[in-house]
Amino acid sequence: MTDHTRTIKEFIVKEFMPDVPVKQLETDYDLLAGGVIDSLGLLRAILWLEDTFQIPLHDAEITPETFRSVKAIDAFIEQMHHRVNAT
C-alpha cells in the first residue's frame, strides 16, 4: 500500500463510513456504485484533495470517474503530481 493509498482510505472511512475498519476498504472498491460518494461527497473529496496534496485542481479535468475507487483517486494524484513536476 502506498502512503497515498492509506491517506485516501483514511479520509474516505472517516468522512463517509466511520463504522468501517480502514483495512476492509479495498483499493478497487467501487465508491460510486456503492453510493459512498454522491454529489455532496464529491465536493468534499475535491476540497480535501486540493488541501492535502496541494494539487491545483482549477484547470484539471475532474469527473466522477476520478473518484471511482481508492485506486482511481491515487492514479489521479500521481498524474497531477507528474503534470506539476513537468511544468
Place this chain on the structure above:
Amino acid sequence: MSDMTATSASVGTLPDQFIEQARRRPTAPALLWHDERISYGDLQEMVYGAHLYLEQLALPEEPVGILAKKSPQAISLILACMMDRRSILLPSVDLGSDTLQRLFQQAGCRQVFSLSTTSPRNLRCEVVDAAPAEDRSRPHPPGATEAELMLTTSGSTGIPKIVPLLLPEIDHFTDWAGARFNINDGTTVLSYAPLNFDLCLLDIWTTLKRGGCVALVDQDRATSARYLVDLLTTHKVHVVQAVPMLYRLLIDAAQDGNHHFESVLHVIVTGDSIPFCTLEALPGLFPRARFYNVYGSTETNDSFIHEIDISCDSARRRIPIGQPIEGVSALVVSSGGYVVEGPGMGELWVATPFQTRGYLTEVLNDSRFVSYRSEVGKRTYFRTGDIVQRHSDGAITLEGRTDSYVKVCGVRISTQAVEQVILEHDEVLEVAVVAVPDDIAGKRLHAVVRRNRAGQLNSLSLRRHCARSLDRAAIPSRIHIVTTPLPKTPTGKIDRQRSLFNQDEEIK
C-alpha cells in the same frame, strides 16, 4: 336509548352475541388482565354498570368520545355503548391535545369519556366537554350517528382521518376472522395492539363475540419482553396477531431463556414488513403454529392473506401479501389509470365486505374511494396508496407507497423499496430510510439500520448488499448502523423521523 337486555341490534350482531355468550357460559373466562380473570358474567356486570352510568347522564343521542388505554373497564364501556347503539369515536390516547380536540369536533362528540385511574375497579368517567360554545348547536356530521365505531387512521401523513364502521361491516369481519383462525369458546387470543387500533376487531371483538378469551397486553408494558414471555407462557395463548416488533422482542427474550410457546396455533404478522431474520426464527418460537402475513388498512380492514411457508418465502426473499380474502376484489391500477391485467406494477385498489363507507369528512373521499365496474359488478374501491407488483404466478408483493416516492438526482425512488432491500440482508433487524432535503441532489437518503448484536454488518457490507439490487441514487448517502431498537409509534411501527433525529442528536 334501548334497554341493554332488549337491544335494538339484530340477532347475531357483536353486542347480541356477547350477551348470548354471557348467558350461556357466565363462568367462562372473557378477559385476562394482569392477575385477574374476568368471566363473561363478570364482564356483563361491568357492561351493565357502564350502561346504568350512561343512562344516569341522560346524554342526547349523539356520538361520544372514549379516550382510554386498553383495560377491562374501557372494553366494558365500549360494549355498553354498542348495546345502546351509541356511536363511539376511539382515537389514540397518544395524540396531541389540539389534534384530539379537532377529531372530537369533527365527529360531533360533545362528551368524551376518559377512565379514572384512581378507581380501576369501578367504572367512573370524567366527562370532558369537547366542543367550544359556538359549536354546541352545530348538527352532527352525516355518518357519525349511524356508525358503531369510529376509528382513525394513524395520521403519519397528517391529521388522522376518521373512519366510521357500521355494525354489518364489523359483523362480517368478525365472522370471517373467527372462522378463519378458529376462534371459539376455549380459544385464547393475545391482544397486543392498542385499543384504538383496527387489529382489535380481531383480537378483542371477534373473540368476545365467539366466546373466546382475550389475554390483554397492558399498553404501558408492551415493550417489556419478560412481561410478554410470562403472559404467553402463563395463559396458554392460541392466537397471536401483532406487528413484527412483538415477534422481535419475543425472539430476543427467547434466546436468553430458551423459551418457546407450544400452545400457539396461529401467528399473524401484520402492519409492517417482517425482516427475514425475524421470520426465520418464528418456527423455533412457535413450534406448532401456522404463520400468516395479513394485509389491510383501517379503511378496508383485512383484505389479503398469505400463509407463510418459511423455507419457500425465505428463498424468494419477499413475502407476498397473498390472495384476496373471500369477498374481496382487488385491482392493480397503472400510473396511467389503466387496470393492469396479469403481471405488472401499479397502485392497489381494494374493495372488501368489511370496509368503511367513506371517511367522516366527505371531502376526503373523492380521491380515495372510487367507484369502478369490474367483472364482479360495480363496487367502491379504496385506493390504498400502496404500489404493488403482480408476478406471473399471481402473487402480489408490496413495492412501496405512492407517497413514499422521492426524487434523488432526478431518479424517482421509493424509500420503502430501499427499506425492503435492506431488510433482505440476513443481519438486519429493523430499518428506517428517510429522505432529507439537499441543495444539490434535491433529496438524499439517510438510513438507520439495526443489526443483530452478534453480527458483523457495517455500512460497507450493507452498501455491497444494496448495490446488488438498487439504483445508485437509491443507495442511502448516510448509513447509521445501530444495535438498539429503533423508536416506535404508538401502534408499534417504526418511527422513521425520530429514528433519524436520534442519530443526528448523537452526532452533535
